[in-house]
Amino acid sequence: MKKIITLIAAVTLAACSAEMPHGEGGHTHAGHQMDKGIVVSSARVLPPFPGRDTAAGYMSITNHSKSDDKLVSVTSPISGAVEIHNHIEEDGVMKMRQVEGISLKAGETVELKPGSFHLMMFKAKLPEDQKDVSLTLNYQNAPSVTMIVPVEGRGEESYGSSHEGH
Ligand SMILES: [Cu+2]
Structure with a gap:
């Protein structure tokens, strides 16, 4: 884990240095911002x-920045325990695993979808009439972002059993 943090710090530093020659006015923030x-x-x-x-x-998460980043955690008022999971095939069997985070490589898109990366919100308090949920995404480098996410099947057609098998 320590090794990974050091590596990402080095990449970020390199990105900052590369931007220096631009010398744009008000360049007071770190390069990745x-x-x-x-x-x-x-x-x-x-x-x-x-x-x-x-x-x-x-x-779907796209990293448009010039440096790699990582989704390290997610929080939500509807759940005290939001975990990041992945489905991994082991001996021909798909198994669900909690992961430490999701790598977001510069310029790439990662899909959180059934059968792949996804968020699990345990002990979720989600009343029948609630149509959206607040999620806060915490990244290793980028600032945290809070967004309002619609609840599937409430106000539109449901995909039904897309998360079956849990
Ligand atoms: Cu899961």
Whole structure:
């Protein structure tokens, strides 16, 4: 873990140095804050199945910045424990695993979707009439972002059993 942090720090430093020659006015922020940053799209929350209390979260994350970053944690007022998971194939069987975070390589898009990376929101408090959920995404380098995400199936057609198998 320490090794990874050092490596990313080195990459960020290199990106900052590369931007120095521009010498734009008001260049008081760190280099990575001057980029377009990280853009999240198609974010949605799948409510728990009847009798369950675990909600799932899906989205598409694009890192438009020049340096690699990482989604390290997610928080939400509806759940005291939001975990980042991945599905990994082991001996031909798909297994779900909690992961430390999701690497967001510069210029690349990562999809959180069924059968791949996803968010698990345990003990979710999501009343029937609640149509959206606040999610805060915490990155290793970029500033944290809080966004309002629609609850799937509430106000539009549901994908139904897309998170089956949990
Ligand atoms: Cu999961």
